[in-house]
Structures are given as C-alpha cells and as structure tokens.
Amino acid sequence: MRGMMREKMMLIDTSICMACRGCQVACKDWHQLPAEDTEFEGTYQNPPDMSDKTLTVVKFTEAEGSRPFKYMEWLFFKDQCRHCKGMHGAPCQKACPVRGAIVAEAGGAIVITDACDSTKCNIDCVDACPYNIPKINGGKAKKCDFCFDRIEGSKSPICAKTCPPGAITFGNAGSVQAAANDRLAKVRAEYPNANIYPNGHGHGGCGGETRVIWLLIDDSSAYGIPSGEHGGMGH
C-alpha cells in the first residue's frame, strides 16, 4: 500500500438507496467505459451483471413484505467488489499467480493492474472470489478499483460522491464501521432482520473482512446474493 494512507471503508445503505443508478453511470464516466448493447430483460436491472465494461450494477429483487403496511419490498443491491481484507491479502490477490497483477492501493483498494494476463493463469481470481466479481475479457480481468486514484487525491469514490440521497458513506475504517452500527440500530426498529453484510461486521464493532459493507434490510438470501460467509479466509 502506498504512503501512509489510512485504511478506508465504504458503507452502502440499502435502506436509503432508491436505485436511481446514478452510481452506475458515474462509474462509467470516471473510468471512461463504453456502454453495453443491452435489451430490456423484464427488470430494471441492466446490464444484467458486471462485465469488463460495467464495474458496478444495481441489482433489483422483489421480495415479500415484512412490514405492516407494505405488501412487498423492492430490494436494491449495488453490487461491486468488496475489497476484501485478510492477513495475506484478498482471496483474489492470494490466488493470482501473476506477479504484480493484483495489488493493494490507496485506502486498501484491491486493484487489478495492467500486469494482469489471463493467458498466464487459470483465471484463479474468478474462482477464488466468493462474490463472483472479476470478469475476464480480452485477456484481462476487470473489477471495481475503489477509485483508488481519487482516494489518493483525498476524494471519495465517484459512486459515493454521486449518490443523491447519500446512501453511500465513505471514510476511515473506524468511522464507517461506527456509522454502520448506528444505522443498523436505527433501521432494526423498522426492519428486524436488518444486518450488516458481509458477515463479521456490525456486531460490537469487531472489525470485519471487507472494506465495502452493506446495510441490508433483510437476509442476504432475499437479495439473491452470496451469503458473505468467507470460506477459509483469514481474519
């Protein structure tokens, strides 16, 4: 990790996110990524998943309501790289056989560099990732880089800056963790199943395994996302 940059974290509060997808467009703008040729898929979610051209996607899921005056919930999950922590690096980093292809950058961002060459590996990062994040195209793996270049310039990632209702909180790890715990306590009054995702966060501020965390209003299974159990990953 370069310099003396403190460890950064990001909280995505799905109780506030209204899925305007400003983050999706802002991400393309900052990274100058082309549009994909899409079709309406019967859902607002589009592109259907992340790709080498799309580093973050808001996922839309319709679920049964858990509150008295709402028969349903429409769940929004801004999917992206979690930027895993870990004693020996993130799972993708540990799995990657190519020197310098996956490195830690400002704020703890896990970044795939130009050294990445999928012809020299068995796309080990894809297999290692518990969250199905890295996407391979043209011999390179691509994923969210936490806007580490912005972090170096003391700016928040572009998605956090763009979010109209302020659903994305970015900052030093300790303060983001504390904010997550505060919000969880409040949101649980309305949503008893609310939790901090992935697991390992939000229970007495013990720290956690990823730099990007979510406040979910229901179990992760309701969102249709991987549970967040880190099989075999070090603390």
Place this chain on the structure above:
Amino acid sequence: MTNHWIDIGNSDCIMIIGSNAAENHPISFKYVTKAMENGAKLISADPRFTRTSSKADIYARFRPGTDIPFIGGMIRYAIHNNRVNEDYVKEYTNAPMLVDAGFKKPGDSGQDGVFSGLSGTYDKSTWQYATYKVNVAADGDPPDYEKRYVEVTGQDLSYTNKLDYALSELESVDGGTITRHDDELNADVTFAGCRPVWAHAKEHFDRYDLTTVLDATGSDEAAYVAACDEYTKTGQVGKAGTIMYAMGTTQHTVGTQNIRSYAILQLLLGNMGVAGGGINALRGESNVQGSTDHCLLFHILPGYLKQPGFAGKDNSTLDKYLDCWAPKKLGDAELNWWKRANYKAYIVSLLKDYFGANAVAANSFGYGWLPRLNGLSYGNNASHITIFEEMGAGKIKGLLCMGQNPAVGGPNANDERSALEKLDFLVVADLWETETASFWKRPLANSAAINTEVFLLPAAASYEKEGSITNSGRWIQWRYPAKTPPGDAKHDLGIVYELGKEIKAIHPVNAQNVAINNLNWYASEPTADQICEDINGWNLVSGVKDSLVVNFTKLKSDGTTTSLNWLYCGMYMNDDKTMSTVCHAKRTSMVDGIFNIGLYPSFSWCWPINRRIIYNGASVQTDGNGSHTGQPWDTEHPVIQYNTDNAWNYDGDIPDGVAGPGSERGMFIMKPEGHARIHGMGRADGPLPEHYEPKETPLTANPMGHGTLTSPVIEMYGHTPGDVSEYPCIATTYRVTEHWQAGAMTRNLPWLCELMPNMFCEISETLAASMPGGAVSNKDKVIITTARGEIEAIACVTDRMKPVNDTEVVGLVWHYGYAGIAKGDSANRLTPHWGCANTRIPEYKAFLCKVRKA
C-alpha cells in the same frame, strides 16, 4: 412549490401522491431521507409500487383517477378524528364565510352529482360569497350598491369581530335567516338560506366515507386507514406534513380539483405557511417554474397577469381589462394584492418594456397591441391540444418548437404527427434531430406527399449557455457556460433575438403590423444579464433607463418604470460604489438564516422578494381575537417570529404581507378576503372537489352514488372515448429515472440507453397469466391497443402491479420514439386528446386499453 426543496427535510410526515419523486426527482430524496432520519414517516400513494414506494413506511395503492376519493376520505378522517387545527381554520381560511343561498352541491337533493349553475359550462354566480343589494329611494341617492357578506358571526359587515365561535357552531348555521347589522346603512340586513363555507364543506366531504372511498379507489383498507391516520396526525400544533405531487396529480380531467383537495387537507391540518408543510409541485424540468413565471402558457402574461380575452371576457380596453381581473377587497383591513393599483402598475410596466417610447398614456401604453384570446375556437382557448386540433384542421400554418418534442410527448401522437403534415413550415430548435423534426420520414409516412418545409436549428445545451433557471422552490439560480456551443449551435436567447430582428425587418410599417412595428427590440444581441435586468425592471428618467427598480412595490402605472415580470423585481440591485449592477441570483452564501430551517436567504434569490416560504404569515399562531400573536405554531422550526407588535420587528423569513400582531389583516393577501379558500369559487368545475371518473373509465356508475359519471364540463374536441366493453384495462403513462421526457436528451446517450434500452410495459402476474393470445412471461412482447392506436412493448411482469377492484392496470413509459439510439413505440400514440376542465392538460394518466400477446 409553496415551500422549497430543502424544506422537505423539516417535515414530520411526507405524502408523495401523483409523484414518483425517487425516480423523477432523485435529488429530492436527499431531503426526504433527512426528514426520515429525524423520524418523519413517508407515505407513497400510487397505482404502482415504484422506487418511491420501496422507501415508504406506508404504501397505499389506488386506482388511476381516484385521487379525490382518496384525499376526500382523508379529509373526512381528519374531521371525524379531531385532527383539524380549528384555530387555524377559523381565522386563516374562508370556513366562516357565508355562501350565496342558491349554492347547491353534488350531494344535495336534486343535484344528481353536479354543482348549481350548470348549463353547458357553469354559471358560477351561486358559488360566490353571499351578497345583498341595497336599493335606495328612487332619487338614486345614494346609488344602488352590492356588498359581499363574508363572515358569519360578526355583528357588522367588516372582518373586525372577535371570532369566539367554534367550527361546530358554523355547522349549526343551517340556512335559516341570518340577520346582521350594516354600519354604513345603520340598518339590519337579512340573509335567507345562506350557509357558511364550513357547513357546506363538512357536508360535502362527509359523503367520502370509508366504504365509498374504498369502493372507488380499490385501496387496501389497512394501508389506507394507516395513511389517513399517519398523515392527519400533522394537524397537531407544532407538527407539519408536506405533499409532494407532480404530473400524476395534474394529468386528469379533474387535475386541478385533485390539487384543490390537497389544498383543503393542508388548510384543515394547518400545514400551509409552516416549515415542512405546503403544497409542493415537483416541476418536470429544471426551469419549468421559470417558464411558467414568464408565461409560456397561453392564458397568462409574465407574472401571472391574465392574457387579455381569457375565458372570452371583454378586455377590449385597459380599463375593462383591469375591471375584469383586478378584484375589489372584501374587508377593510385586507391588502388584496391583486388590487387595481398593483395590477395596473405591473401591466403598464410590462407594456412599457414591450413597446418602449411608443407606449404612452394616450394609447394606454400600447395595451391594444397585445394579442387577445377572444374568438379562438374551443372556448377562446390556445392550449396544446387546441393548437394541434387547429393544426389538423389546416388553420395553423407554422409552428416553432423549441425544447419540445410533441411527436413523442404530445397526446394522441398519431394524430399530432399527422397534423404536422398540414403545416407550411416547421422550425425545430434542438440538440438532435428529434421525432418532431423528422416527422416527415417517420415509419409509414408518405414523404413525397408531405409539403411542410422543415428548418432544424442547432441549439446549445444547458452547459453551453449562460442564464438563470428557476427551480421548483422558486429559487432563481445562475448558470455559467462550461464551454462554447459546437458548430453553428446557438443559445435560445440568440435564436430568439435573430428571429425578432428578422420579423421586424420583414414587416413594413402599416396599420396591420402596428404591434410588430412598435415592438421595442434589442439593437444587438443582448446578454443574459441584460435580459434579466429588464425582467427586474428600470426606473425611467425622461424615458431612459436610469436605475434598477428596488422591488415591485416601487413599480408605477404612469409609464415611468419598466419590468418584464413584477415577481422578479428585486433580483438585481444597483451597486452605487462600483456603479454596476449586482445579480442576487448569483449569490452562493452557505449561511443559513437565524432559525436554521434551511432557508439560506443569501444563496441565490427567490421570488417574491426573497420570501422562501410563501403564505408564511400562517406560520404564526392566531390570538383568538381576529389577529395573530406573532409567535410560531412550531417553536422547533419557526419561519417568522415577531419581537414586538411592530410589523417590521421580526426574525426569520420575509413575512408574506403580514402586518404586526394585533392587525386584523388576513394572512392570504393574494385573495381579496385575505383568507385561504376551502371553498374556491373561481374554478371551471366547482368550488369543492367532487369525484368524477376519467373520461375513459371501467365503471358505468359514479361510486359517489349519483348519475354524473364523468366531469360535465370537459371539452372533448369531438372525440369519442373508448368503451370498457372493448377496452377492459386501465392504462397509465409515466417516466423513469433513466430517461428524460420525450427522450431526445437521453435516448442519444449510450450510457443511459444501456440502462433502459427498450419500450416496455408493466403488468401484473394475473394479467400476464390471462392474456388474450396466450399467457405471457417476462420479456415477451405484447400489443397494447386503445381507441387511438396500437403499440408494441416488452412485458415486465411484476408483483408491483396489481389489479384494483378486479380491473387490471397497464403501466406505460412514454419516453420512446423513432429517432435516437434507443428506439421504441411511443406510448402517446395511445393517449387521449382531451384534458382538465381548467387547464386542458391532457388526461395521460388514466385511459382504457386492451392487451394481447404479440
């Protein structure tokens, strides 16, 4: 908005109805979220479960076109559960005022669903306040005169008496004979059969009981009652509820009355004028508020002065115009802001700018050169629908479209596109070649047979031009250009300047061209600042612009001032030190006002005279003695607070015409009686909102139990509604976050096309399963048909859509067309060519269709 965006954060309960704010006004959710973090409840009332609904505490579905039963039932709930702020209603509204004895309401015996006075259109004379005529002796001295009796409990006819009655006492005034003393005559006068507004209103809304309402709306009972309960809690002193609405409210044949129902609810709960309250129209574009203020509507001149000849009135001279539109005050203490002296100062200052040195007292400052509405077809009307009907009939020969794409956005688009073929010429100024500009080569068009000459003027985008925009909260903000426009593209100001110059040049001086000949035009292309200074207005010395007018109270009716819009007077000021002008709209101070309620009084500028919350006089408490205490109802969020009984010794926002504590002046100074109107006698379709079905309805009887199914005063333009026997589903149209209006600005941007690439429709699982032609799955194509046309769309089968009272609802986005990157059938090929009784805004939100598998 009566309030403004930031103020939403002060609310205790937010009802979003007729709006999908999370999707179409995403920034508003910054403030909705802030309010919710402070404990506010969010109610989403919508026929569809939207992204707004996903954030709500209560979601209440209702059938498209049943807003009035939905709100009417809430009004009844407030009255029956003692949620009404009685002091507020008694002293700040017209609840205690007597209505003419001849007034009859839809539920009254023999009315069968209509108000008194219906004969084609309404004769509104019985809707007015009670009057009495004094006929004196045959020698005619003093002459006959007529007085309006505006208040029921006083002992004389002015509004000077202690209001120590209760609302329940008003109800007991039952139409018997009321005798009151007239000081001027020194005699008793009697009113037979007159009843106060409150008695009528309470009786009217009592018909909107829960069973009737649910029968009309199809709402879930538990969710609806919860919404009523939560929202009407804001009637408690110190609490505030706000209503955020948009086109889901207005685009109905009863659109104006939908808003009236909100206004009445807000008045009963004491929510007008207070922080976190108000009636908040979320305008559909960043500068729609500005365009309305500056009269881009047919019935007004800038600053909401009436267009001469509106409603067919005889406005042939300036005197007759003022007689017609400037009201006389009702009550000695009232300010009556639209009084003749003000109205005349505003119109003369406007004319003085329009016609410059040619405008003199002897020619009524050129009043006669203004165009008049008298004699236009369809009721002296020039609304969007009328213009296209007249175009289709070959009566309109040329059309200038700037920033508008009617081939996609206009109702009954098949007919409107055909109407464009009748034009001799069409000028489109836009960023892209829109569907309107390319109508002559649209699918299935016979281009060879179309003789319209089309000019496409390249326009500058918002980032490429300088000027002001006025946001929904009436804040005027300055925009600076980030770059120069590409190629030959010009900003609107430049285009209009060149047009005006050429129009003047090609019209020789003669009697027929007198208005154009006398028009004051710029010698060279003006800057945005110059235009805005002229909007602000000038003091003239010997006919020459000398100094900027300080505010609209300084405008004159003798031709010594100019102003292109009286409401914007004060936007600029002279800086005597630098001998230059200062534009308040350019201010960027982030310092809040004294009470920290988000007014930011030195950030930008706001009309009128930088007042951030209009009607804020009503934010202070009544004193129970016909006046106010000067102290706020809500001590946590005071808007204004008086330190003494001096009108000029206060803290907070600029008071809205309020006199100091102890004054008898009413708080709603734009009305001649000084009181907000529960009973609003100016509308075309009734002084109280009554539920009428959309012109295309699945019902055969009005759920209110009378024989008038739809509004009796709608101009149908000769069209026949589709019938439920052929079209069994309700259709409604709307926008999504990812596209902008008729799509020109977004369907040409690949990043946005990626998000929402195709025309789609939203349908319930039950409709999908029972679809004619076979059950459809998500992503299958379907055909939607109405009495106007047929389109194809991709089905989005979702639990968010549900039938209401066994009628299916089909949701249609209206962004798509045949130009741009993302193309698709236009929903407006299905929508009807009729609209609101008052505004003629099209009924886009509720019409009938049928759907089948493609």
